[in-house]
Amino acid sequence: MTExxxxxxxxxxxxIGGRHILHGVDLDxxxxxxxxxxxxxxxxxxxxxxxxxxxxxxxxxxxxxxEETAGLPTHALVRRxxxxxxxxxxxxxxxxxxxxLRLAERRGAGEPAYGLVHELFPELKQRxxxxxxxxxxxxxxxxxxxxxxxxxxxxxIADEPTKGLAPKVVTEVAQxxxxxxxxxxxxxxxxxLAVVRRLAGHCxxxxxxxxxxxxxxxxLLGDAExxxxxxxxxxxxxxxxxxxxxxx
Amino acid sequence: MSTLVLLTMTGLGLGALYxxxxxxxxxxxxxxxxxxxxxxxxxxxxxxxxxxxxxxNLPGAGPGGAGFVLAVLFGTAVGTAAAVLLELAVVRPxxxxxxxxxxxxxxxxxxxxxxxxxxxxxxxxxxxxxxALSGTFGLLxxxxxxxxxxLVGAAVVVLVALRLxxxxxxHGLVVRAGVEDRAMVTALGIDVRRAFTLVFAIGGCAAALxxxxxxxxxxxxxxxQGTSLLIFAFVVVVTGGMGSVTGAAVASVVIGLVxxxxxxxxxxxxxxxxxxxxxAVLLLIRPRGxxxxxx
Numbered sequence: 001m002t003e004x005x006x007x008x009x010x011x012x013x014x015x016i017g018g019r020h021i022l023h024g025v026d027l028d029x030x031x032x033x034x035x036x037x038x039x040x041x042x043x044x045x046x047x048x049x050x051x052x053x054x055x056x057x058x059x060x061x062x063x064x065x066x067e068e069t070a071g072l073p074t075h076a077l078v079r080r081x082x083x084x085x086x087x088x089x090x091x092x093x094x095x096x097x098x099x100x101l102r103l104a105e106r107r108g109a110g111e112p113a114y115g116l117v118h119e120l121f122p123e124l125k126q127r128x129x130x131x132x133x134x135x136x137x138x139x140x141x142x143x144x145x146x147x148x149x150x151x152x153x154x155x156x157i158a159d160e161p162t163k164g165l166a167p168k169v170v171t172e173v174a175q176x177x178x179x180x181x182x183x184x185x186x187x188x189x190x191x192x193l194a195v196v197r198r199l200a201g202h203c204x205x206x207x208x209x210x211x212x213x214x215x216x217x218x219x220l221l222g223d224a225e226x227x228x229x230x231x232x233x234x235x236x237x238x239x240x241x242x243x244x245x246x247x248x
Numbered sequence: 249m250s251t252l253v254l255l256t257m258t259g260l261g262l263g264a265l266y267x268x269x270x271x272x273x274x275x276x277x278x279x280x281x282x283x284x285x286x287x288x289x290x291x292x293x294x295x296x297x298x299x300x301x302x303x304x305n306l307p308g309a310g311p312g313g314a315g316f317v318l319a320v321l322f323g324t325a326v327g328t329a330a331a332v333l334l335e336l337a338v339v340r341p342x343x344x345x346x347x348x349x350x351x352x353x354x355x356x357x358x359x360x361x362x363x364x365x366x367x368x369x370x371x372x373x374x375x376x377x378x379x380a381l382s383g384t385f386g387l388l389x390x391x392x393x394x395x396x397x398x399l400v401g402a403a404v405v406v407l408v409a410l411r412l413x414x415x416x417x418x419h420g421l422v423v424r425a426g427v428e429d430r431a432m433v434t435a436l437g438i439d440v441r442r443a444f445t446l447v448f449a450i451g452g453c454a455a456a457l458x459x460x461x462x463x464x465x466x467x468x469x470x471x472x473q474g475t476s477l478l479i480f481a482f483v484v485v486v487t488g489g490m491g492s493v494t495g496a497a498v499a500s501v502v503i504g505l506v507x508x509x510x511x512x513x514x515x516x517x518x519x520x521x522x523x524x525x526x527x528a529v530l531l532l533i534r535p536r537g538x539x540x541x542x543x
């Protein structure tokens with residue numbers, strides 16, 4: 001990655017309950033396209049994202065668009081233009097779909113892009129008055145991603161957006177992220193390598209709370225041995241491009 | 249029959265008083281995970297503020313008519329300001345240290361009655377109120393004190409106002425979301441600390457109003473009133489479901505009635521025990537309280 005990264009994380013360390021979860025993560029997110037954050041289960045991917053956003057106590061440097069943000073509270077960093085779809089989707093079960101979206105409207109960030117959200121996810125308009133807690137997993141993911149698209153964000157962070165979804169929905173989510181990435185850079189935490197292969201230009205691999213690899217995603221996924229070593233995928237062939245199916 | 253009517257109206261009045269304290273307590277706990285043991289002190293501040301103003305110390309205020317309304321507004325405003333100060337100066341600096349936070353609110357809850365005792369003495373003071381509110385009216389053969397109806401009316405107004413605030417405003421939306429997942433609200437770019445201060449102000453306002461009107465119910469103010477009501481307010485919060493205003497309203501009515509009826513039909517003092525037994529049974533059957541849902 002030769003261009004100036006949009007998000008530049010250096011030596012990110014996280015200590016939770018007296019236990020070191022991250023020991024010094026370096027992470028660049030390109031100003032264009034999708035950067036994938038990969039690693040085996042427990043490698044520290046979600047903690048790294050939460051550390052970047054300040055949702056867990058952390059140390060190290062987090063530069064967003066050239067500005068050091070490590071000292072900022074989460075809401076102040078997010079208001080600089082970050083949309084976040086967390087691993088558990090972060091849906092407010094007791095609020096309706098419309099209220100979940102309305103909550104994400106950011107004042108001073110222009111008109112919320114309901115047209116785009118409803119074009120990509122027509123179901124959200126039809127189910128506007130439904131309690132979000134009664135939606136299916138796929139529909140909840142639509143709300144989570146819809147919230148990131150509502151504002152004119154400069155970066156979208158999606159943490160395992162395809163986790164636990166049916167293959168058809170995985171494809172839909174991948175298509176939406178692909179379209180979103182045409183306009184806004186995306187940091188994608190993902191276990192589904194078919195999705196990574198389809199979307200990601202660059203990738204960062206974490207192992208045991210440290211950065212183990214950085215480089216073009218295609219290069220890593222093209223090297224079956226490296227992918228197996230770093231990502232712990234099975235001994236079968238890696239998922240083929242460009243089809244997107246459920247977890248590999 | 250007339251006894252039952254009188255007990256019911258008294259129970260409803262007491263329930264209304266519990267609701268005014270418990271509604272804010274419930275929202276504060278639901279949104280902020282703060283066990284505010286100083287909440288009873290806010291009620292006492294409201295009561296003493298109203299008593300002080302209605303006793304002729306505040307120009308324009310007095311024991312009757314518009315003067316009494318001004319005294320209630322004054323007491324409520326002082327209680328609200330105290331709640332905001334409590335959040336900013338005591339609770340906020342200790343968000344990351346919940347144990348110390350609890351101890352600090354307990355300390356404030358003890359210090360305020362001591363302060364009130366130090367200034368105005370530990371004995372109860374007769375509460376000056378309008379004559380119209382000190383009388384009774386006939387209902388199904390019973391002579392019911394007017395102040396019971398005033399308390400119930402105030403509680404209904406507060407319940408409706410809270411429901412409108414939570415359901416129709418953006419701040420209310422933030423509070424309802426924050427009760428579910430505070431971190432996610434922050435991750436949407438919302439400064440949840442503002443909601444904390446707002447909820448403390450609302451809770452303090454309702455408790456102080458409870459203190460102001462509680463003076464009518466009890467006929468006097470004393471420094472320990474808030475502390476003794478706080479215990480039952482906590483029972484209401486747990487019974488109604490943490491963070492649920494509607495649940496707090498239902499639980500307040502149930503607990504006020506059970507307490508009054510048990511005290512009269514069994515032995516004095518057994519009403520308090522009945523409330524605790526009711527709470528224990530409910531927690532075994534429905535651990536999330538009566539409503540089992542938020543707001």
